[in-house]
């Protein structure tokens with residue numbers, strides 16, 4: 001959900017206003033997923049690197065995430081959306097936010113239409129480190145470690161590898177997002193700044209995805 005800060009700065013507003021405007025974009029995309037039948041949506045809300053931002057912005061983002069959960073969880077629940085989280089729950093994440101996360105997941109745990117995963121204090125490398133630590137702690141012999149075993153130790157082993165990754169705001173990087181999971185994902189980049197992103201932009205991305213040929217390292221169907 002990139003470009004919130006630039007969107008705000010270009011209007012002479014504080015960066016945090018960009019994050020606020022990003023909420024409408026996010027929930028329009030959630031609606032778009034429900035409309036299009038997308039079953040899994042994962043958003044990058046706060047990275048392990050975002051702690052390096054100015055204190056006030058970090059504080060804002062933590063409170064804003066909590067506020068969104070409180071304000072939106074009932075409507076998401078009514079719409080059959082299951083809320084989940086991936087990321088490190090270390091000392092830096094306030095206990096109150098962890099409580100809201102647990103409540104939101106618990107409230108929506110039986111919903112099935114869309115799984116909406118929020119990556120908070122998430123880093124792809126940290127996720128792999130955490131998985132490897134858990135495996136090492138289990139005492140398994142090194143030659144018994146497989147890709148499947150690593151997958152089973154990721155934050156949410158049920159999450160399927162993403163088919164499509166969309167990055168807004170003209171940044172052409174992965175930035176530590178779902179590093180293990182997106183080995184074969186299709187990447188889609190758009191110049192649209194996140195606060196202006198709407199479901200129509202998601203549908204454009206899906207249309208482009210539909211004409212791509214996915215080979216997963218094999219040869220194409222026409223070959």
Ligand code: FPP
Nearest residue numbers: 001002003004005006022023045065068118
């Ligand atoms: C990146 O824009 C955006 C973020 C770091 C946060 C986005 C978070 C939300 C919209 C709230 C999500 C909340 C929930 C509960 C899902 P940026 O600040 O990096 O923008 P820039 O690239 O223009 O600086």
